[in-house]
Amino acid sequence: MDRTTANTGTRNVSERLRFDEAVLADWMTAHVAGFEGPLTVSQFKGGQSNPTYKLDTPRASYVLRRKPPGKTLPGAHAVDREYRVMAGLGGQGFPVPRVHALCEDEAVIGTAFFVMDMVPGRIVWEAHFPGLEPAARAAHFDAMNATIAQLHSYDPAAVGLGDYGKAGGFVARQVARWSKQYLTDVEAGRLETMDRLVAWLEKNLPSDEGESRIIHGDYRCDNMIFDAAAPRVRAVLDWELSTLGDPISDFVYHCMMYRMPAGSAMTGLAGLDLAALGIPSEDDYVAAYCRRTGREGIPAFDYLMVFNLFRLAAIIHGIKGRLARGSASSAHAEATVKVLEPLAAMAWAQAEQARL
Numbered sequence: 001m002d003r004t005t006a007n008t009g010t011r012n013v014s015e016r017l018r019f020d021e022a023v024l025a026d027w028m029t030a031h032v033a034g035f036e037g038p039l040t041v042s043q044f045k046g047g048q049s050n051p052t053y054k055l056d057t058p059r060a061s062y063v064l065r066r067k068p069p070g071k072t073l074p075g076a077h078a079v080d081r082e083y084r085v086m087a088g089l090g091g092q093g094f095p096v097p098r099v100h101a102l103c104e105d106e107a108v109i110g111t112a113f114f115v116m117d118m119v120p121g122r123i124v125w126e127a128h129f130p131g132l133e134p135a136a137r138a139a140h141f142d143a144m145n146a147t148i149a150q151l152h153s154y155d156p157a158a159v160g161l162g163d164y165g166k167a168g169g170f171v172a173r174q175v176a177r178w179s180k181q182y183l184t185d186v187e188a189g190r191l192e193t194m195d196r197l198v199a200w201l202e203k204n205l206p207s208d209e210g211e212s213r214i215i216h217g218d219y220r221c222d223n224m225i226f227d228a229a230a231p232r233v234r235a236v237l238d239w240e241l242s243t244l245g246d247p248i249s250d251f252v253y254h255c256m257m258y259r260m261p262a263g264s265a266m267t268g269l270a271g272l273d274l275a276a277l278g279i280p281s282e283d284d285y286v287a288a289y290c291r292r293t294g295r296e297g298i299p300a301f302d303y304l305m306v307f308n309l310f311r312l313a314a315i316i317h318g319i320k321g322r323l324a325r326g327s328a329s330s331a332h333a334e335a336t337v338k339v340l341e342p343l344a345a346m347a348w349a350q351a352e353q354a355r356l
Contacts, residue, residue: 004125007222010042010054016069016326017043017051019109024055024064027108031101032115034060049240049319050077054118063097066113070327080104081164082239083114085214088161092154095147097235119235121225127257127267129221134278139231141280142288144221147233148254149292152213152247159214165244167212174245175201175307178314188321193344197310200351206300215250217241220257222267251289252304256312258282259305259346302354309347316340 025039040056041064055062067077083102090096097116104112129137156162166173179198183190216223218241225235260268274281280288290297298304320337 007045007125008123010044013041013043013053024109027103028055028062028115031103032062033100035062050079050082055115061118062100063116063118064113065116066109067111068322068327069110070325077240079112079114079240081242085161085164085239085242086116088159088164089151089154089214092159094150094154095233095235096239097237119225121228121234123225124221125267127221127260127269128262128272128277128279132278134276136231137278138280140226141285143226143231143233144224144254145285145288146292147224147236148216148219148251149289151216151219151236152250152293154214156212156214156244161214161244164214164242165212167244168209170212170243170245171209171249171304171307172205174249174311175205178311182314182317185318185321187324188317191317191341191344193341193348194310194313194317197306197313197344197347197351200348201307201310204303204354204356206303208300209246210248212244213247213250215243215245215247217243217245217250217253219250219254247293248295248298248300249304249308251286252298252301253308253311255282255286256305256308258285259309259350302350303356306347306351306354309343309350313340313343313347316343 021039021041024041025037028035028039029037035057036059037057042054042056044052044054044063049068050065051068053064053066055064065079065082067079080102083099086096086099090098097119099114099116102112102114103109106112124140129140132140154161156164179201182188182194182198216236216239218238219236223236223238224233225237226232227234257267258269261270262268262272269279272279286298286301289295316336317340319333320340323333323337
């Protein structure tokens with residue numbers, strides 16, 4: 001699958017995800033300062049979980065992100081939480097789109113949603129940043145590293161997000177949560193490798209955990225908007241999995257790009273000549289984050305890598321379940337589900353090699 005072609009731009013809104021655009025326009029007139037129609041609605045190609053729409057008017061463009069219709073798992077698709085964390089971080093100058101309003105009245109378009117600014121720039125769908133010179137590529141990696149370090153620097157209470165999640169015990173709770181999500185999604189079925197990972201992760205839980213910080217939960221290059229002409233992150237997108245938690249686990253998830261094979265459906269860097277491309281090695285990238293956050297190292301790196309690979313596999317397993325239930329929001333969900341078994345196998349291979 002060509003990820004750039006598959007995910008770039010918009011398409012007509014799918015039949016299942018349509019709503020009364022006139023009703024939305026009336027709501028925006030009442031709740032979005034400066035809004036003036038007429039309104040044209042299209043659907044972004046990318047995104048597997050919360051359907052996302054482009055809203056065009058003669059004066060401005062906006063983005064609407066909604067909870068999908070139909071049966072959903074408890075606690076999933078919490079657009080109200082996305083809205084809250086983006087509002088809080090935006091007030092601190094962190095690069096997120098400006099949010100305008102949250103609507104929890106399902107009578108408007110059928111499910112809860114929020115509206116935010118359309119941020120100009122570009123989304124990079126391949127982890128090796130094709131088309132850039134080595135120096136520019138290195139600068140983009142440094143910008144990603146600096147941005148996640150900035151996110152992890154905030155005291156949640158100081159930015160009004162002290163109750164955005166539970167303090168402490170994050171990794172243990174996450175292992176339990178995603179194990180349960182996997183085990184209870186009956187429509188998606190079971191995999192022997194995933195069953196083994198559930199047992200391994202519980203058995204080998206690390207004993208120590210650091211401070212709680214605001215974490216993104218899905219920090220990777222295609223969840224950012226970069227400046228069109230400079231190595232700068234203009235906005236971090238897709239905060240559905242954000243919470244308070246272990247910032248190291250969040251960073252290790254980001255580092256999965258080094259373990260994912262290049263050219264695969266799940267974009268990665270494994271197998272590429274990183275030095276020739278201008279991309280820092282995994283060790284150098286980890287060291288840069290540690291310098292920025294005042295850490296000497298990441299002792300639990302191997303365990304957290306296995307956990308994050310499992311977690312991603314569990315997320316894809318959830319997409320498989322939504323396909324079975326008829327509620328998957330992306331046109332290429334079927335292609336994404338095909339990487340479930342290889343990803344689970346990769347996680348188990350990491351577990352067998354882990355230095356604990």
